[in-house]
Amino acid sequence: MSPTSQPSGPGAPGSPGSPGSDSTTVQDYVKVIYSATEWQDKPVTMSALAARLQVANSSVTEMVRKLVGLGLARHEPYSPVELTPSGLRLALSMVRRHRLLETYLVWELGYGWDEVHDEAELLEHTVSDMLIERMSQRLGHPVRDPHGDPIPAADGTVQQPDAHLIGLLDDGHRGTVARISDANPDLLRYLDSEQLKLDTAVEVVGHKPFGGALTVRVGSDPGREIDLGDESAAAVWVSTVGSHPGCNLEQ
Amino acid sequence: MSPTSQPSGPGAPGSPGSPGSDSTTVQDYVKVIYSATEWQDKPVTMSALAARLQVANSSVTEMVRKLVGLGLARHEPYSPVELTPSGLRLALSMVRRHRLLETYLVWELGYGWDEVHDEAELLEHTVSDMLIERMSQRLGHPVRDPHGDPIPAADGTVQQPDAHLIGLLDDGHRGTVARISDANPDLLRYLDSEQLKLDTAVEVVGHKPFGGALTVRVGSDPGREIDLGDESAAAVWVSTVGSHPGCNLEQ
DNA sequence: TTATAGATTTAGGTATGCCGAAATTTCGCA
DNA sequence: TGCGAAATTTCGGCATACCTAAATCTATAA
Numbered sequence: 001m002s003p004t005s006q007p008s009g010p011g012a013p014g015s016p017g018s019p020g021s022d023s024t025t026v027q028d029y030v031k032v033i034y035s036a037t038e039w040q041d042k043p044v045t046m047s048a049l050a051a052r053l054q055v056a057n058s059s060v061t062e063m064v065r066k067l068v069g070l071g072l073a074r075h076e077p078y079s080p081v082e083l084t085p086s087g088l089r090l091a092l093s094m095v096r097r098h099r100l101l102e103t104y105l106v107w108e109l110g111y112g113w114d115e116v117h118d119e120a121e122l123l124e125h126t127v128s129d130m131l132i133e134r135m136s137q138r139l140g141h142p143v144r145d146p147h148g149d150p151i152p153a154a155d156g157t158v159q160q161p162d163a164h165l166i167g168l169l170d171d172g173h174r175g176t177v178a179r180i181s182d183a184n185p186d187l188l189r190y191l192d193s194e195q196l197k198l199d200t201a202v203e204v205v206g207h208k209p210f211g212g213a214l215t216v217r218v219g220s221d222p223g224r225e226i227d228l229g230d231e232s233a234a235a236v237w238v239s240t241v242g243s244h245p246g247c248n249l250e251q
Numbered sequence: 252m253s254p255t256s257q258p259s260g261p262g263a264p265g266s267p268g269s270p271g272s273d274s275t276t277v278q279d280y281v282k283v284i285y286s287a288t289e290w291q292d293k294p295v296t297m298s299a300l301a302a303r304l305q306v307a308n309s310s311v312t313e314m315v316r317k318l319v320g321l322g323l324a325r326h327e328p329y330s331p332v333e334l335t336p337s338g339l340r341l342a343l344s345m346v347r348r349h350r351l352l353e354t355y356l357v358w359e360l361g362y363g364w365d366e367v368h369d370e371a372e373l374l375e376h377t378v379s380d381m382l383i384e385r386m387s388q389r390l391g392h393p394v395r396d397p398h399g400d401p402i403p404a405a406d407g408t409v410q411q412p413d414a415h416l417i418g419l420l421d422d423g424h425r426g427t428v429a430r431i432s433d434a435n436p437d438l439l440r441y442l443d444s445e446q447l448k449l450d451t452a453v454e455v456v457g458h459k460p461f462g463g464a465l466t467v468r469v470g471s472d473p474g475r476e477i478d479l480g481d482e483s484a485a486a487v488w489v490s491t492v493g494s495h496p497g498c499n500l501e502q
Numbered sequence: 503t504t505a506t507a508g509a510t511t512t513a514g515g516t517a518t519g520c521c522g523a524a525a526t527t528t529c530g531c532a
Numbered sequence: 533t534g535c536g537a538a539a540t541t542t543c544g545g546c547a548t549a550c551c552t553a554a555a556t557c558t559a560t561a562a
Contacts, residue, residue, distance in 0.1 A: 025549065046510060059550055061511055066548095078510055078557060108359075109385045119379055126377040128370055134360045276519065297540060310520055312541055317518095329527060329540055 018093055022070070024125045027094050028053065029063050030072055033083055034091030043080035092152040097124040097132055099145035099152075102182075104135045106146045113146040114188035147188075148179035148198050148237070165237040168214060168228070174203035175238030187232050194218060194226050202238060269344055273321070275376045278345050279304065280314050281323055284334055285342030294331035343403040348375040348383055350396035350403075353433075355386045357397045364397040365439035398439075399430035399449050399488070416488040419465060419479070425454035426489030438483050445469060445477050453489060 019027055032052050036044040050060045064081055067073035072087035083091060101120035105111040111119070133154065136142070143159045144150055152158045165178050177200045180191065196202070196218050205225065206215030213227040228236070270278055283303050287295040301311045315332055318324035323338035334342060352371035356362040362370070384405065387393070394410045395401055403409045416429050428451045431442065447453070447469050456476065457466030464478040479487070 023548080047508090055549090056551055057510065058512080058552080062549075105382070109382070109389065111385075115381075119382060122377045122379075123374070126373045128373075130366075131356070131360070131370060134362075138360065274518080298538090306519085307521055308540065309522080309542080313519075 018129055019090065019097075019125070022072075022090065025063065026067065026070065026072070027090065027125055029060075029067060030083065030087050030091045031094040031098070033073065033081055034088065034095065043082055045080050049081065089156055092156045092158065094124055096152040096154070097127060099149055100132055100136055100139070100142075101127065102147070103139055103142050103145045103151065107139060108135075112189070112192065113182070114185040114192065116146065117182045117185065144198075146198075147182040148177070149182075161239060165239055168202070168204065168216065168233045168236045168238060174201070175240040176201050177236060178239035179237040181235035184232075184235060187235060190232075191236075194224075196226070202236075269380055270341065270348075270376070273323075273341065276314065277318065277321065277323070278341070278376055280311075280318060281334065281338050281342045282345040282349070284324065284332055285339065285346065294333055296331050300332065340407055343407045343409065345375055347403040347405070348378060350400055351383055351387055351390070351393075352378065353396045353398070354390055354393050354402065358390055359386075363440070363443065364433070365436040365443065367397065368433045368436065395449075397449075398433040399428070400433075412490060416490055419453070419455060419467065419484045419487045419489060425452070426491040427452050428487060429490035430488040432486035435483075435486060438486060441483075442487075445475075447477070453487075 022030075029049070032049060033044050036048060036052065046060050046064065047057055049064075050057045053060065064073060064075050067081075067087065068075050072084055072090060074082045074084055098120045101123050102113075102116040105116045105119060106113060136154075142151055143153075150158050150160065161178055166175070177196065177198055180188065180198070182188065191197075201219055203217045204214060205217050208214075213229055214233040215225055215227055216233075218224040218226060273281075280300070283300060284295050287299060287303065297311050297315065298308055300315075301308045304311065315324060315326050318332075318338065319326050322335055323341060325333045325335055349371045352374050353364075353367040356367045356370060357364060387405075393402060394404075401409050401411065412429055417426070428447060428449055431439065431449070433439065442448075452470055454468045455465060456468050459465075464480055465484040466476055466478055467484075469475040469477060
């Protein structure tokens with residue numbers, strides 16, 4: 001019933017971080033700028049954005065100019081991009097939507113953790129605040145999604161993990177799985193088949209340097225060992241303290 | 252992550268009626284063409300389409316030309332529009348999505364029947380076939396939505412009501428409520444407050460002609476009577492035989 | 503210190519869908 | 533039968549967001 005591209009209106013500069021009047025594209029750019037700095041805080045370059053968004057560099061230049069105009073980002077020519085507080089609010093709202101959708105699809109509709117990303121990617125732009133809040137309520141207001149990523153609260157608060165998360169590749173020798181990047185569905189399916197889930201105990205038992213595979217013991221059973229390539233290992237983060245709250249179903 | 256306006260691709264002429272590669276706009280036009288003939292089969296005029304879609308007549312001319320190009324509609328200049336079988340499949344698929352979403356929101360997330368229309372209107376373009384089928388399964392494959400409208404099956408079959416539906420205004424003196432247009436949320440809220448639901452027995456007990464209100468007894472209690480204006484009465488359809496299957500929750 | 507590779511921006515162009523205004527066609531009614 | 537109002541189409545334009553190619557800036561390495 002409505003034009004494909006919602007005219008984003010005057011931008012509602014003081015709005016409380018709800019996606020309201022911003023176009024799908026603006027939402028995507030802001031979310032990607034946020035995501036790029038979520039697990040590492042080097043500011044995002046234009047070409048990194050272009051790569052993540054699968055568009056040409058020149059498109060990024062244009063859209064970032066627009067974000068600046070909307071008060072969502074800061075950008076000096078030939079420099080990286082940063083979000084303004086207002087942009088951060090919008091980004092967190094989009095991340096909340098995405099992760100809550102993923103969680104809902106897994107817990108309420110039987111999706112696998114490898115299947116939810118694309119669906120959430122589309123729905124996050126469409127779903128109303130009301131629907132998001134009802135889903136959150138139905139789930140008991142979970143604080144992490146099926147991949148272990150934190151779900152920002154409606155007010156923009158992010159509950160950070162209780163312990164340091166360490167990439168398996170970096171320095172993580174043992175611990176419980178606290179986060180797995182959802183970027184690679186194949187990896188998620190493989191880990192599923194090996195019964196490696198969130199909160200599973202893991203220990204690195206072998207490591208061939210220079211791009212070789214990592215051998216990881218899964219659980220406490222000495223027999224259950226799997227090999228992970230470099231990229232796969234980098235996608236798995238462990239916590240060295242206890243496990244995390246998980247999906248709270250008390251409600 | 253994706254452009255706001257999905258390039259609709261070559262149109263996939265032989266595709267099985269799933270919205271797949273059609274733009275949101277194409278989906279909307281086709282759905283509206285279908286809806287306009289669902290309860291009355293005069294073919295749709297261009298200006299009627301424009302009014303329903305809230306766009307200028309010239310926009311309709313353009314888009315209908317495109318629909319014809321995609322093989323979804325037939326149109327002779329200065330004549331009404333009709334769907335091709337392929338267009339009908341797409342329309343039924345969109346209607347299925349819309350009504351299943353409405354039903355899901357009401358039954359699984361506690362929405363009121365006056366709140367679901369707009370949400371479904373947005374989501375119907377975004378939700379995947381898989382999600383639709385999981386929702387249908389979760390609901391036990393319902394055949395009518397919260398307003399009594401039939402939900403087309405995945406194969407395009409529409410289960411028509413068992414009995415003649417008659418608009419209260421037209422000739423319906425008594426019967427059970429079988430369908431209420433979802434076009435007016437205020438009316439839905441009012442009917443809710445008067446405990447007029449689907450399958451409620453009603454009887455017309457008074458009628459002031461020439462645009463006057465209709466007095467309707469609700470249920471079998473002689474005391475419960477409400478007045479409905481012309482437009483409201485036209486939105487209520489009754490069945491003179493038994494009630495309909497309802498939302499089947501056996502699964 | 504400067505040359506040059508790489509990153510970034512500018513410039514010009516495409517596709518979708520929308521609009522208003524003007525031209526055209528249809529159709530009812532005198 | 534013919535006139536005029538209403539419906540429809542055509543035409544020129546706008547906004548979003550994308551692209552390629554060319555120009556420009558930055559930073560590294562000789």
